[in-house]
Amino acid sequence: MARPIGMNNIPDDPVQLRALLNQLREEHRDLDLVIETLQEQAVADQLQLTRLKRKKLRLKDQIAFLEDKLIPDIIA
Numbered sequence: 069m070a071r072p073i074g075m076n077n078i079p080d081d082p083v084q085l086r087a088l089l090n091q092l093r094e095e096h097r098d099l100d101l102v103i104e105t106l107q108e109q110a111v112a113d114q115l116q117l118t119r120l121k122r123k124k125l126r127l128k129d130q131i132a133f134l135e136d137k138l139i140p141d142i143i144a
Contacts, residue, residue: 082138089134096127 079085103120106112 078134078137085134085138089131089138092127092131092134096124096131099124099127 079088099120103117103124106117106120
């Protein structure tokens with residue numbers, strides 16, 4: 069898996085990886101709430117919504133990358 073944007077300094081320590089993963093998951097949930105709130109508004113700023121959705125997708129990619137890094141490779 070290619071390294072996602074913004075994932076240059078990834079810790080090797082599993083404890084630090086889990087902490088970073090939890091932080092990214094929390095930020096992803098927060099963005100979800102912000103996007104939902106903006107969409108409920110009668111006049112939503114579409115540009116801002118698009119930017120937030122893209123940021124949420126980047127976070128999702130980073131989360132998937134870190135999850136893969138935490139799971140050890142199993143050689144069949």
